[in-house]
Amino acid sequence: MLLADTTGLPVMEYGAPKSYEIGGVKVVGAQYSDASALTGIAGFKVGSKIKIPGPDLPRAIRALWKLRLFTDVQINKEKTVGDVIFLEIAVKERPSLSVYSFTGVKKSVHEDLNPIANRFLLKGAIVTDNNKTNAATGMEKYFREKGYLDAKVSVVETIDPKKVNSVKLNFVVERNKKVKIQDITFAGNDHATARKLRKQMDKTHRKLKIFSASKLVASEYEDDKKKILKYYATQGYRDAKIASDSVWREADGDLRLHLNVEEGKRYYFRNITWKGNSIYDPKVLDKVLGISKGDIYNTELLENRLRYSQDGRDVSTLYMDNGYLFFNIDPTEIAIVGDSIDVDMRIYEGPQATIDKVIIKGNDRTHEHVIRRELRTLPGEKFSRSDIIRSQREIINLGYFNQEALGINTPVNPQRGTVDIEYKVEEKPSDQLELSAGWGGYGVIGTLGVSFNNFSIRNIFKKSAWSPLPQGDGQRVSIRAQSNGKFFQSYNASFTEPWFGGKKPTSLSLSGAYTKYSGATTSNYLSILQTNIGVGTRLKWPDDNFVSNTSLDFQQTTINQYSYFPGLTDGTYNNFSLQQTFARNSINNPLFPEEGSKFQLTLHASPPYSLFQKNKSYQDLTTSEKFKWVEYFKWKFNAEWYTKVLGKMVMKLDAKIGALGFYNKEIGYSPFGRTSLGGDGLSNRQFGLTGRDILALRGYEEKDLPGNFSSDATSTTGGTAFAKYTMELRYPISLNPSSTIYLTTFAQGGNVWQDFKQFKPFDLRRTVGAGLRVFLPMFGTLGFDYGFGIDKPDIMANPSRKWTDFAKFSIVLGFEPE
Numbered sequence: 001m002l003l004a005d006t007t008g009l010p011v012m013e014y015g016a017p018k019s020y021e022i023g024g025v026k027v028v029g030a031q032y033s034d035a036s037a038l039t040g041i042a043g044f045k046v047g048s049k050i051k052i053p054g055p056d057l058p059r060a061i062r063a064l065w066k067l068r069l070f071t072d073v074q075i076n077k078e079k080t081v082g083d084v085i086f087l088e089i090a091v092k093e094r095p096s097l098s099v100y101s102f103t104g105v106k107k108s109v110h111e112d113l114n115p116i117a118n119r120f121l122l123k124g125a126i127v128t129d130n131n132k133t134n135a136a137t138g139m140e141k142y143f144r145e146k147g148y149l150d151a152k153v154s155v156v157e158t159i160d161p162k163k164v165n166s167v168k169l170n171f172v173v174e175r176n177k178k179v180k181i182q183d184i185t186f187a188g189n190d191h192a193t194a195r196k197l198r199k200q201m202d203k204t205h206r207k208l209k210i211f212s213a214s215k216l217v218a219s220e221y222e223d224d225k226k227k228i229l230k231y232y233a234t235q236g237y238r239d240a241k242i243a244s245d246s247v248w249r250e251a252d253g254d255l256r257l258h259l260n261v262e263e264g265k266r267y268y269f270r271n272i273t274w275k276g277n278s279i280y281d282p283k284v285l286d287k288v289l290g291i292s293k294g295d296i297y298n299t300e301l302l303e304n305r306l307r308y309s310q311d312g313r314d315v316s317t318l319y320m321d322n323g324y325l326f327f328n329i330d331p332t333e334i335a336i337v338g339d340s341i342d343v344d345m346r347i348y349e350g351p352q353a354t355i356d357k358v359i360i361k362g363n364d365r366t367h368e369h370v371i372r373r374e375l376r377t378l379p380g381e382k383f384s385r386s387d388i389i390r391s392q393r394e395i396i397n398l399g400y401f402n403q404e405a406l407g408i409n410t411p412v413n414p415q416r417g418t419v420d421i422e423y424k425v426e427e428k429p430s431d432q433l434e435l436s437a438g439w440g441g442y443g444v445i446g447t448l449g450v451s452f453n454n455f456s457i458r459n460i461f462k463k464s465a466w467s468p469l470p471q472g473d474g475q476r477v478s479i480r481a482q483s484n485g486k487f488f489q490s491y492n493a494s495f496t497e498p499w500f501g502g503k504k505p506t507s508l509s510l511s512g513a514y515t516k517y518s519g520a521t522t523s524n525y526l527s528i529l530q531t532n533i534g535v536g537t538r539l540k541w542p543d544d545n546f547v548s549n550t551s552l553d554f555q556q557t558t559i560n561q562y563s564y565f566p567g568l569t570d571g572t573y574n575n576f577s578l579q580q581t582f583a584r585n586s587i588n589n590p591l592f593p594e595e596g597s598k599f600q601l602t603l604h605a606s607p608p609y610s611l612f613q614k615n616k617s618y619q620d621l622t623t624s625e626k627f628k629w630v631e632y633f634k635w636k637f638n639a640e641w642y643t644k645v646l647g648k649m650v651m652k653l654d655a656k657i658g659a660l661g662f663y664n665k666e667i668g669y670s671p672f673g674r675t676s677l678g679g680d681g682l683s684n685r686q687f688g689l690t691g692r693d694i695l696a697l698r699g700y701e702e703k704d705l706p707g708n709f710s711s712d713a714t715s716t717t718g719g720t721a722f723a724k725y726t727m728e729l730r731y732p733i734s735l736n737p738s739s740t741i742y743l744t745t746f747a748q749g750g751n752v753w754q755d756f757k758q759f760k761p762f763d764l765r766r767t768v769g770a771g772l773r774v775f776l777p778m779f780g781t782l783g784f785d786y787g788f789g790i791d792k793p794d795i796m797a798n799p800s801r802k803w804t805d806f807a808k809f810s811i812v813l814g815f816e817p818e
Contacts, residue, residue: 019051020085026078029091032126033069038089041067042075050085060089068128069094094126095159098166104173113139117171127157127167136171143175147215150176150253180207180214182254188243188261192232197261200224200231207254216247216255225259232263236296239264267297270340276347280318285345288315297341302331306345312386319349323382325412325419326350353383356418362425366400366454367472373499374398377421388421395425397590398474400454402426402737428737429777430454431469434480434813445488449480457495474498490515500535507536509551519562526562530555534579549581557672565671566710566717567623575630575672577606591740591775592732593642594650604673605633610664618666632670634660645729654726656695656818659756661720669755674718677752678702679810692718695818697750699767699787699808707752721759724750740775748787766790773812783812 025044027035039045042060050056057075064073072092079086100117102110120135121127136153143151152174160166184206186194198206203220205213225242232240245259269291274282289305290313306329307316319327328348335342358379360371374394376387388408396403405426412419434449456473459465476496483489492513500508509532516527534551538544555575559568580603587596609631610618618626636658645651660673675693678700694702702708707719726748733741749764769787776782788806 017051017053019049020080020083022046022048022050022087023081023084024078024086025089026087027089027091029093031093032096032124033091033093038064038091042089044087044089052085064089064091068130069126093165094128095165095167096163097121097123097125097127098160098163098168099123100169100171102171102173105175112142113171116142121169127169132157132169139171139173143173145215145217147178147180147213148175149179149216149255152176177253178215179249180254181205181216182207182250182252182256184257184259186259186261188263191237191263191266192235197228197231197259200227202227204257216257221257228259228261230300234298234300236266236268236298237263238267238297238299265339267336268340269293269295269297269343270335270337271342272345273343274345274347276349277345279322279324279349285315285318288313288318302343306331312389315345317385320383320385321387323352323354323384324349325353325383325410326414351417353412353417353419355379355381355383355421356413356416357420359420359422360425361422363401363427365427365472366398366425366474367456369502370398370400370454370472370474371395371423371425373505375423383419391423393588395423396588397585399590400427400430400474402428403589403591404735404737432777432780434780445482445484447480447482449478451478452476457497487518488516505538507534507549509534509536517562517564524561525558526560526564527558528555529558543584545586546582546584549579549583551579553577553579555672568627568671569622569624571624571628573624573627573630573672575606577604577632579604587640587642591737592650592730592735592742593640593652594644595642597642598638598640600636600638602636602638603633604635606631608663610667618664623671626667627670627672630670630672631663631667632660632673633663634658634673648732650730650732652726652728652730654724654728656724656750657722657761659721659759661756669720671717674720675722675752676702676708676716676718677722677724677750678705678708693818695722695724695750696810697724697765697767698746698748698769698771698785698810699789699806700765700792701808704789704792705752705765707754707758710754717754719752719754721756722750722752723759723761723764724748725764738777740773742773743770744773744785745770746785746787764791769807771810771812773816781812781816785810785812 022044024046025039025042027038030038041063043056043063044050044060060075061073064070070091070093072090074090076088076090077085078088100121102113105113116138117135119138120131132155136155139153140151143153154172154174156170156172158168158170160168181204184194184198184201184204186197189197201224204216204224207214225245229240229242240261240263243260243262245257247258248256250256270293272286272289272291272293274285277285291302291305305314307314309317315329316327326348327350330346330348332344332346333341334344355377356379358372358375358377360368363371375391376394377384377391388410392406392408395401395406402425405424407422407424409422409424410419411422430453432451432453434447434451452469452471453476454471454473455475455477456465456470457475457477458473459470462470465471475498476494478492478494480493481489481491490513492511494509494511496507496509498505498507500506511530511532513530514527516525518525530553532551532553534549536547536549539546539548553576555577557565557573557575558571559565559573560570581600583598583600585596585598587593587598606629609629610616636656639653639655641653643651658675660669660675662669673692675695677695678697679694679702697705702716707722708716710717726746728744728746730742730744733743745768747766747768749766751760751764753759767787767789769785771783771785773781773783787808787810789808790806792806
């Protein structure tokens, strides 16, 4: 390009090169580009020398073209003053982006494609071919990762008539058919089946696999190949490798994957030697390690037994629970003889570490002493990893903090041999509001209730503590009212102080309730007044996961021309009883337990009044006369167990067994304290306290179980013995504390009997089904179950039965039914 003046006519004589000093450089036409930057890229500097004609001008033009920001580049002479030349860089910029759009995909996909486009394209910025190509390539990669290997994205550029020098881009997506993996085959796998190897591949699956996407993503495929080798290493094949692999397309477009495996030799442990251990004898370490001479050489198992066992059975825990925070162990292969390997366990024990400071951060609502009293890590004591894990679990079980955000730091001071332990918590809402309406035997019943689970009663008279309520001391206050107006009212309140006195984990609970059912007139009614006081304490034996709870309960039932309890006439019935419960709880998360167990044994007994009056005959007394002062005893045993079975999926096993007994055969079973099985388990809460426990049995109503009825089948009395077993598979959708959501499938069986002599723990009414649970901190547990009762004799006898006759839909509101 010739050097020209601003008229566009050549003025330089190219036959006679001449040197000039650059007096100034002006840039024109650059609206979005920085003029100083363009001058620098061109290589022009005021005061420097330039020869015209010469190599400097072509070099400057090439440098500006390489930017790919312009459709035209010129370098013109503005003027000369003697040997000083003033230059002008004239550029014509590429058009800027006005807007971009997509065609060929649904709007729901636009949200995923927008970030990809924004990575390379900015509205108002210059559009280059590189920008367009990179954006289209990024979108094609997105579709390939979704399994659309043949996806193509092209870019159509059009001028925007509404804006000067602007263009619109339209990304045209041809997604084409999803490409699935038809089969994954192996060669050389003499000691592992193809099925077993395919099972190790987490992301790369055949299209035959149910509930799993079949697609090929290069990065995931590489990770899955490493998982195959990791599996071989657990089986002793430490030298196994994937020699080669092939991927090709079948005639129908599907993929075929073939992997050639070289397994190598299988190795075994031979001699395991401990070195550097002065605290523990080698026999003790061998027992904890649990690996013997001749066992398959499994480096993953070795590492777990040395450092990372989930159940705490590892050498590292043995040392760290005794204060040896600086402990380290290095397993070293020292000899390979044939198929056997000798390993040296080289130990550095180090000094014992003492806890210096225990720091708590992030508790902006909960008072520090509420957290600190749950901790097992105390200043001045030896460091213990198990104590930290237990403290973490106790903090989570308080229910006040976000489990996912709980952090534990252990800054070490090696010079002093001390360690600080820092617990970092994040508060979450823990109070609950219950506001609902439901349909029951008395029509529409409204419920209003509040539960304050982190209350502070000592600050109730401090105006500054009301924000909006005094909170932070870990006390629980609950108030609840139900009514449908005339026929039914129920009111109850409770208070729990988990650390009564503040020094020991001894809880004090107080509760009271009043329920009234009215008949056709105000003179027909049944009223129940109940009060309860309980004291609970944490036990140290057999371990400190056990708690004991003792409570006194008084219930007074008044009947006036109201039929509810068979055989009871008008009058007042007093039920004074003592309840003793022993329980053990080791679950790791109260909202969505993934591991651990809960056991509870409860004995509930009234005084044996009749035994104090041995000369009194009860045979001729009416039922009402026998139970003016109710006497009975009953026991219940509950057991729950949780474990992960596949990925995030958790299995829950649950068993509930109980029975009601009597002291005097002449009096027999009490009409109070019985158990009804069936329905959704909400009735005893929906209609207040009626003297019976009501357990849910999904897929069945109370009427479906004969044991709920009296011997003449004329009235619902509840049974004196029951058994119920449940197996659930739970899969979490969200473990966010603000909305914990999970799906559940279940198999359940249960039954109830009128007399303990009829008790057969495996004569059950079976049900299967599925459900959903959503936990919202303000409202508690919400959800539903859809159960199919398999053993319904009346329906089975009906030849015109339909599958829907076996089904029952249940709603869960506020809490999980028993």
